[in-house]
Amino acid sequence: MANSPQSKKRARQNERRLAVNKARRSRIRTxxxxxxxxxxxxxxxxxxTALKAAQPELMRGVTKGVYHKNTASRKVSRLASRVKAIV
Structure with a gap:
């Protein structure tokens, strides 16, 4: 349990960041x-069309620190190749 004022504040900040990041990750997954x-x-x-909409969301997740840049790039690349393969 947090005891010092600073550690209590950090715990509160971490809770808020967790909620924001969780919502952002959920939006990207959608x-x-x-x-x-x-x-x-x-x-x-x-x-x-869906890929075109998903790509900026993924990259926004990168800039916000939810995903690593390479992870997002890999996901976009794999989805793009699968979309391209549709006959």
Whole structure:
């Protein structure tokens, strides 16, 4: 348990950051799920549109410190290749 005033403040700040980051991660996952669903349905146009919407969200997660840059790039790359492979 936090005892000093500073450690109590840090605990409060950590709780707030956790909530913000959790919401941001959830939002990104929703965008990724929409891309996955479009790929599964086989609709190339919808998948491309969903990917175009998901890409900036992922990169925003990078700038906010939720994801590592390479992780986001890998996800975008793999989704893009899967969208491209739809016939």
């Amino acid at each position: 965008f990724l799920r929409k891309v996955e669903e479009a790929i599964a349905s086989g609709d190339k146009e919808a998948a491309a």
